[in-house]
Amino acid sequence: MLTDRQKLILQAIILAYTETGHAIGSKALADKLSMTISSATIRNEMAILEEKALIQKEHTSSGRIPSLAGYRYYVDNLKDIDMLVKKQDILTIRDSFNQNYTKVDEIIAQSTNMLSQLTSYTALAIKPETINTTLSGFRLVPLGSHQVMAILVTNNGDVESQQFAINKEVTSEQLEAVVRIVNDQLIGKSLDVVVKKLANEVPILINKYLSSSDAFLDTFDNVLNKFGTDQFFVGGRLNLLDFSSSDNPAAIKQLYELLNSKKDMHNMMNFNDQENDQTTISVKIGDEIANDLLKDYSLLTASYDVGDHGKGIIAILGPTRMPYSKTIGLLGAFRQELTSKLVNYYHFYDE
Amino acid sequence: MLTDRQKLILQAIILAYTETGHAIGSKALADKLSMTISSATIRNEMAILEEKALIQKEHTSSGRIPSLAGYRYYVDNLKDIDMLVKKQDILTIRDSFNQNYTKVDEIIAQSTNMLSQLTSYTALAIKPETINTTLSGFRLVPLGSHQVMAILVTNNGDVESQQFAINKEVTSEQLEAVVRIVNDQLIGKSLDVVVKKLANEVPILINKYLSSSDAFLDTFDNVLNKFGTDQFFVGGRLNLLDFSSSDNPAAIKQLYELLNSKKDMHNMMNFNDQENDQTTISVKIGDEIANDLLKDYSLLTASYDVGDHGKGIIAILGPTRMPYSKTIGLLGAFRQELTSKLVNYYHFYDE
DNA sequence: GTTAGCACTTGAGTGTTGTGAGTGCTAAAG
DNA sequence: CTTTAGCACTCACAACACTCAAGTGCTAAC
Numbered sequence A, B: 001m002l003t004d005r006q007k008l009i010l011q012a013i014i015l016a017y018t019e020t021g022h023a024i025g026s027k028a029l030a031d032k033l034s035m036t037i038s039s040a041t042i043r044n045e046m047a048i049l050e051e052k053a054l055i056q057k058e059h060t061s062s063g064r065i066p067s068l069a070g071y072r073y074y075v076d077n078l079k080d081i082d083m084l085v086k087k088q089d090i091l092t093i094r095d096s097f098n099q100n101y102t103k104v105d106e107i108i109a110q111s112t113n114m115l116s117q118l119t120s121y122t123a124l125a126i127k128p129e130t131i132n133t134t135l136s137g138f139r140l141v142p143l144g145s146h147q148v149m150a151i152l153v154t155n156n157g158d159v160e161s162q163q164f165a166i167n168k169e170v171t172s173e174q175l176e177a178v179v180r181i182v183n184d185q186l187i188g189k190s191l192d193v194v195v196k197k198l199a200n201e202v203p204i205l206i207n208k209y210l211s212s213s214d215a216f217l218d219t220f221d222n223v224l225n226k227f228g229t230d231q232f233f234v235g236g237r238l239n240l241l242d243f244s245s246s247d248n249p250a251a252i253k254q255l256y257e258l259l260n261s262k263k264d265m266h267n268m269m270n271f272n273d274q275e276n277d278q279t280t281i282s283v284k285i286g287d288e289i290a291n292d293l294l295k296d297y298s299l300l301t302a303s304y305d306v307g308d309h310g311k312g313i314i315a316i317l318g319p320t321r322m323p324y325s326k327t328i329g330l331l332g333a334f335r336q337e338l339t340s341k342l343v344n345y346y347h348f349y350d351e
Numbered sequence C: 001g002t003t004a005g006c007a008c009t010t011g012a013g014t015g016t017t018g019t020g021a022g023t024g025c026t027a028a029a030g
Numbered sequence D: 001c002t003t004t005a006g007c008a009c010t011c012a013c014a015a016c017a018c019t020c021a022a023g024t025g026c027t028a029a030c
Helices: A004-020 A026-032 A039-051 A068-078 A087-097 A104-119 A172-185 A191-199 A201-207 A214-229 A239-243 A249-260 A262-270 A324-350 B004-020 B026-032 B039-051 B068-078 B087-097 B104-119 B172-185 B191-199 B201-207 B214-229 B239-243 B249-260 B262-270 B324-350
Strands: A055-057 A064-066 A122-129 A135-142 A147-154 A159-165 A232-235 A282-285 A297-305 A311-319 B055-057 B064-066 B122-129 B135-142 B147-154 B159-165 B232-235 B282-285 B297-305 B311-319
Touching: A004 A026, A004 A039, A004 A064, A004 A068, A026 A039, A039 A055, A039 A064, A064 A068, A068 A282, A068 A324, A087 A104, A087 A324, A104 A122, A104 A232, A104 A311, A104 A324, A122 A262, A135 A172, A135 B135, A147 A214, A147 B147, A147 B159, A159 A214, A159 B147, A159 B159, A172 A201, A191 A201, A191 A214, A201 A214, A232 A262, A239 A249, A239 A311, A239 B249, A249 A262, A249 B239, A262 A297, A262 A311, A297 A324, A311 A324, B004 B026, B004 B039, B004 B064, B004 B068, B026 B039, B039 B055, B039 B064, B064 B068, B068 B282, B068 B324, B087 B104, B087 B324, B104 B122, B104 B232, B104 B311, B104 B324, B122 B262, B135 B172, B147 B214, B159 B214, B172 B201, B191 B201, B191 B214, B201 B214, B232 B262, B239 B249, B239 B311, B249 B262, B262 B297, B262 B311, B297 B324, B311 B324
Parallel strands: none
Antiparallel strands: A055 A064, A122 A232, A122 A311, A135 A147, A147 A159, A282 A297, A297 A311, B055 B064, B122 B232, B122 B311, B135 B147, B147 B159, B282 B297, B297 B311
């Protein structure tokens, strides 16, 4: 357990280091701190903090910087002052959300842009995921003699489409037959069931009407995949350059590749779902993120909940040296705005 | 005019510098060059080349590096040896193109990826543009009680779509009326005429059937815009990091922002269309690209021609210090493959 | 418990010096 | 008249010593 003075000193060290990026020594800290306390005393206290591994030196005679454990302690116990978010920021968010969206994806994509702008870090988001998404609509629209567009709709109101080419003239009767089959077999089923059926029963049925069903099945599969793959968004990628510790291009490339790997990012953000309720914000500092490339970064994740339409996650990836209270406050406020925007948006489709 | 020996020396300097990135001196060059010629002679020749501003020093007593003018001379007069492209590369390209595409965009996007991979530089592409694109198809597909999807098709076979939400229940009669109006007024018209009519006559007509036509008109406008804006593609952005001269993040950010500015890139690539025929490859070196951010880069552009379906451009952005003959050869070969793939692709829609 | 004082450490910056790869020039050789 | 050897000169770069500011830990006095 730390004394109040030790806590104060730890906080001051973190503050100073966050601001300047340089280690701070006892004398400078004594000047900075308003309480009358000598540098020698601070040195003694620092020795204790260092013993508890909350701060560390860069070399024998350097000042101190917070350790990852120090940040952890700070985030868990001390970051209470600055939780109030600037009114101006909230207005900016609302203003920015105040437009017509035609897809949830647009809202989420814009969220990452906004979050990255507000924080100057990199923002990540996963769009709302329901446990049970079902296929609720299907259309085939002939566009010309050789082109057909397939449109799939889910019970969440998500729409994906893709055109495909057919070799020979296909009659509208044939298309209607295919639509009928899909309606009979797949509508109302959850997406994983749809995938399964699409591999087994459905091709047989369709082959009765369509001589070459491959193009159609491929397309259907493709569109189905879009529901799964377009769920992950990144904003402010370039901000990584500002605070990436290494200036070695190979390392930076690796980082960007990681950022593009939906699977990896998904894993990272989902890691401890148990914490992900509506009030918590999970903070992973340095090596707490289970990825070596990100050992100098911190990942703040917040899950948001839009009831029947599922839960999603927004996150901020920044340097370990970050103003946590400010950023956490902002992320929390943003979650609130985003949730209410989404609830509002979905309101249409829920009758 | 240069003597043969001077040309040889210039070529050797460029080769050496391209390989090592360091200035090369007379002695080292004499060792490298197979002909028996003393370093002193090379020094004399170098003095002449420097007088003609084809090579330059980094400081008073350094070796020589090619100047931009030197590269220009090299590209115009000397780069004749290595024009043959590796068979393997061509096979890679063909193999990579050997799949089913549903949109031209996919082909072009993949082209940039492939080109950037083959060269390890950054690749740019503009998809084929016809002077006279006309609207050839239009559909409205109701998806649910509150959602409608609008689909637009051009005479090039390009398809774009977007769903939009409507406040109140709209009957299929109303939708059909709107489709009829669009068919009467807009089908067969060129896109700019469509834009104009959409601003003037059409709203009046539609308002007779739809109480609030705003959502519909906005959507139509949006989709129309997609035809214009999705024309520019970039691949291998990250490769910029490998050869960007400055390691200052602000400068790199600016570069990436330039790369995202469709307008700027479009201008740069189109600059001298007169050269852009099917056999030429335009090479802009350093400050020949009219942009200060790119003064250490070279831009190779090649236009490709798919007959009635228009012309497009593919380009490579790399460091001025680049193996020009190899890269130019590759770009030329790639153009050929891309053209034939596209001709093949469009074959469907031309009956 | 707190503080002043002191000896010690370190990174960052600065000046000095040597070295290697280069140059231009001159005069002799081909 | 072209080519070459020789030579004095230049410059970037690395190595090294030196100084300085900002730290530290420790001890003894308050």
